[in-house]
Amino acid sequence: MATIARIDIDETGPVRAVQGFLKTLLARGGVDAVLTPAHLVPAGTVMPTLISDPEALERADPLSPAFPLNAARLVSRLTRGSTSGRHVAAVLRPCEIRAFIELVKLNQGGLDNVLLIGLDCPGAMTNADFRVFGLEGDPLERTREFLRAVAGGESRPGGRSLAGACRVCEHPAPEGADLILGLHGADLDRAIPVLGNTARGEGVLTRLGLPDAPGAPGRREALDALTARNTAARDAMFEATAARTASLAGLAEYLSGCVNCYNCRVACPVCYCKECVFLTDVFDYKPDQYLGWARKRGAIKLPADTVFFHLTRLAHMSTACVGCGQCSNACPNDVPVMELFRTVAERTQGAFGYQPGRSPDEAPPMTVFREDEFSEMTGEAH
Known part of the structure; x- marks a missing residue:
C-alpha cells in the first residue's frame, strides 16, 4: 500500500495549505525549484x-x-539533457503528466531530475471563461468556490462550464505522478491526502515529515463516478463527431472556420517537430495556381490547405494525443479540434492497444516491430 500523508487545512483554505506544502518541499524535499501555476500579479x-x-x-x-x-x-525544457544535478518539482494535471511521459519517450525530456506532483483533476475552464470567473475578487477564494462547486456536483461551477476536454476526460487521476494530491472525495475544509505513488515519492514524503493519514476515504468512489460520467459523455461525443466527419465534404464543413493560424499546433504539448512542413515554402503557391483552381472548381476557399493541415496533424499526432484540449482552447474561431482529434485518436490508439502517457517503458506505436501486429491486414495468422 502506498504511503499516505495529509496536508492539514485551516480557515485560510486549501490553496494556502498547498502553498505551505510546497514551501516545505523547497525546504526539505530535495528540490531546487517548483514549477506550479501561479498568479503573475496578486490578482492576475x-x-x-x-x-x-x-x-x-x-x-x-x-x-x-x-x-x-x-x-x-x-x-x-527543464529536464532534457540536464546534467546539473539540480532537481525540479512540477505540479501538473494528469493530462500534462501523460504528455510529458510521451515527450520523455520521444527523447524530449528526462525523468531523472524531476519530481512529478499530480493533482486529482477537478477540471478547468476555457481561457475565455476563466477571464470572467477567476480574476474577480480574491483569486484564492474564487478557487475555493470552484472546488466546493465541483465537490458538490455542480455542472456549471462558478456559473461557467468546464472546458469540453475536461467534460469528456476519462483519466482524472494522475497515475504517473510521484506524489498525488488526492482532491477527489476529500473534505477540502479539513485536509488533502498526499499519496506516495513511487519509491521516489515515498522517500520525499518521509523527508517532509507530514502527519500520517489513515487513507483517502471516498477517493476511489469519487474517481469511479466521475470517470463513468465523463466516459459516457466522451462516447456520445465520438458518435456525434464521427457522424459529422464521415465524408470529405462533411470534414471540410467541420473545419470550415479554420484560418491556418496553426495555434492548435503550437498549443499541442506533444507536437515537438523542430520544423513543420506547413512553415516552409512548400505551400507558397503561385498566383496562377490559385486562379487555375478557382476556374476549375468555380470557387476555392482561402486560405487553402486547411483540411490537409489537420489531416497531416492527425497522421502525426493521433497515437500520442492525450486529450488535454489545448488545441480547441487556442483556436480563435472555436473549431472543435479536440473533438476531432480525440475521435480519431480513440481509433488509432485502440488499433495499437496503446494509451499515451501510461508508462515510460511502453514504446510508442511504429517505433518497434511486432511480428503479430495487424495480422488481419498481412494475412499472417499467429
Whole structure:
C-alpha cells in the first residue's frame, strides 16, 4: 500500500495549505525549484511559474481552474539533457503528466531530475471563461468556490462550464505522478491526502515529515463516478463527431472556420517537430495556381490547405494525443479540434492497444516491430 500523508487545512483554505506544502518541499524535499501555476500579479492571470524563493509561493495557485497551456513542454525544457544535478518539482494535471511521459519517450525530456506532483483533476475552464470567473475578487477564494462547486456536483461551477476536454476526460487521476494530491472525495475544509505513488515519492514524503493519514476515504468512489460520467459523455461525443466527419465534404464543413493560424499546433504539448512542413515554402503557391483552381472548381476557399493541415496533424499526432484540449482552447474561431482529434485518436490508439502517457517503458506505436501486429491486414495468422 502506498504511503499516505495529509496536508492539514485551516480557515485560510486549501490553496494556502498547498502553498505551505510546497514551501516545505523547497525546504526539505530535495528540490531546487517548483514549477506550479501561479498568479503573475496578486490578482492576475495564472501561468506556469518556476519558483525557487519560498516567499514567491504566496502567488502559487495549482488548484485554480485556469489551464492556459499544457506545461508538459515546459517540463521537457527543464529536464532534457540536464546534467546539473539540480532537481525540479512540477505540479501538473494528469493530462500534462501523460504528455510529458510521451515527450520523455520521444527523447524530449528526462525523468531523472524531476519530481512529478499530480493533482486529482477537478477540471478547468476555457481561457475565455476563466477571464470572467477567476480574476474577480480574491483569486484564492474564487478557487475555493470552484472546488466546493465541483465537490458538490455542480455542472456549471462558478456559473461557467468546464472546458469540453475536461467534460469528456476519462483519466482524472494522475497515475504517473510521484506524489498525488488526492482532491477527489476529500473534505477540502479539513485536509488533502498526499499519496506516495513511487519509491521516489515515498522517500520525499518521509523527508517532509507530514502527519500520517489513515487513507483517502471516498477517493476511489469519487474517481469511479466521475470517470463513468465523463466516459459516457466522451462516447456520445465520438458518435456525434464521427457522424459529422464521415465524408470529405462533411470534414471540410467541420473545419470550415479554420484560418491556418496553426495555434492548435503550437498549443499541442506533444507536437515537438523542430520544423513543420506547413512553415516552409512548400505551400507558397503561385498566383496562377490559385486562379487555375478557382476556374476549375468555380470557387476555392482561402486560405487553402486547411483540411490537409489537420489531416497531416492527425497522421502525426493521433497515437500520442492525450486529450488535454489545448488545441480547441487556442483556436480563435472555436473549431472543435479536440473533438476531432480525440475521435480519431480513440481509433488509432485502440488499433495499437496503446494509451499515451501510461508508462515510460511502453514504446510508442511504429517505433518497434511486432511480428503479430495487424495480422488481419498481412494475412499472417499467429
